[in-house]
Amino acid sequence: MDFLYELDKSLLLKINREWTAPWADAFFPAITDLHKSPWFFVCLVPLILGLFIWKYKKSGVALFVVLLLALGSSDLIGNQLFKKTVARARPGDTTLSTVLIIRSPYGGYSFTSNHAANMFCLAKYMSEFIPQATLIVYSAAILVSYSRVYNGVHYPSDVFGGGLLGWLVGWMYSILGKEVYNRLRKRVTL
Numbered sequence: 001m002d003f004l005y006e007l008d009k010s011l012l013l014k015i016n017r018e019w020t021a022p023w024a025d026a027f028f029p030a031i032t033d034l035h036k037s038p039w040f041f042v043c044l045v046p047l048i049l050g051l052f053i054w055k056y057k058k059s060g061v062a063l064f065v066v067l068l069l070a071l072g073s074s075d076l077i078g079n080q081l082f083k084k085t086v087a088r089a090r091p092g093d094t095t096l097s098t099v100l101i102i103r104s105p106y107g108g109y110s111f112t113s114n115h116a117a118n119m120f121c122l123a124k125y126m127s128e129f130i131p132q133a134t135l136i137v138y139s140a141a142i143l144v145s146y147s148r149v150y151n152g153v154h155y156p157s158d159v160f161g162g163g164l165l166g167w168l169v170g171w172m173y174s175i176l177g178k179e180v181y182n183r184l185r186k187r188v189t190l
Contacts (some may be wrong), residue, residue: 008155008160012091016101016152028147029103032115053187059184063177067125070173074121074166075114082165083109091152106153113154116145116162117169128175141166 035038048067052060089113092102119141127134145163148154154162 001136004157008157009091010151011156012096012149013099014154015146015149017099020101020150024161025103028150029147031106031143032147032151032153034144037078048126051126051133055130056181057084059086059181061185062180066173066177066180067122069171070121070125071118074169075118076164077169078112078117078165081159081164082112086111088155088158091153091155098151102153103151104153106142110154111158111161112165113145113148113158113162115148116141116154116159118167119161120166121170121173122166125177128174130168136172137157 034044034045036108038078049061050065052064052067054060056063061147079127087109090106090108091097091100123141141163145159148159150155
């Protein structure tokens with residue numbers, strides 16, 4: 001376990017202190033919390049809903065609701081199950097605080113990264129229903145996840161664990177979404 005922690009810590013410090021650039025110092029703090037900006041709800045949420053309606057007509061609203069349930073589940077599992085059970089301190093709350101560059105605010109425990117979980121949940125679910133968006137949503141998930149390490153608020157393993165959790169939740173809810181869609185289609189044809 002010590003070897004894995006040292007590897008985790010070493011990669012965190014490389015990303016946070018060495019693999020940096022002035023543009024990245026502005027970019028990664030800005031994208032890490034996009035969901036907190038007002039334009040996110042004004043632009044991005046309606047855009048995603050619109051994509052589901054465009055592709056699936058009235059059933060798109062139901063698929064969007066399942067996506068919201070998936071994201072809520074991903075967030076809840078990450079926060080309630082993993083973070084509170086594992087209770088891993090954030091890098092900035094350890095002896096690393098003297099060498100880390102903290103570029104964005106944080107709170108609570110570190111494992112798993114809810115940012116990574118929620119973004120990979122969104123990416124997996126959307127790529128199942130709107131394959132044309134796959135590259136965009138996975139790129140966004142990777143960028144937001146990387147930003148958490150770059151900003152010094154998560155270890156790489158937190159992000160990896162969160163990404164895996166989110167992907168699995170997105171996959172499970174995509175199965176539910178497909179079932180909902182098939183039942184709605186059968187009702188229309190009857």
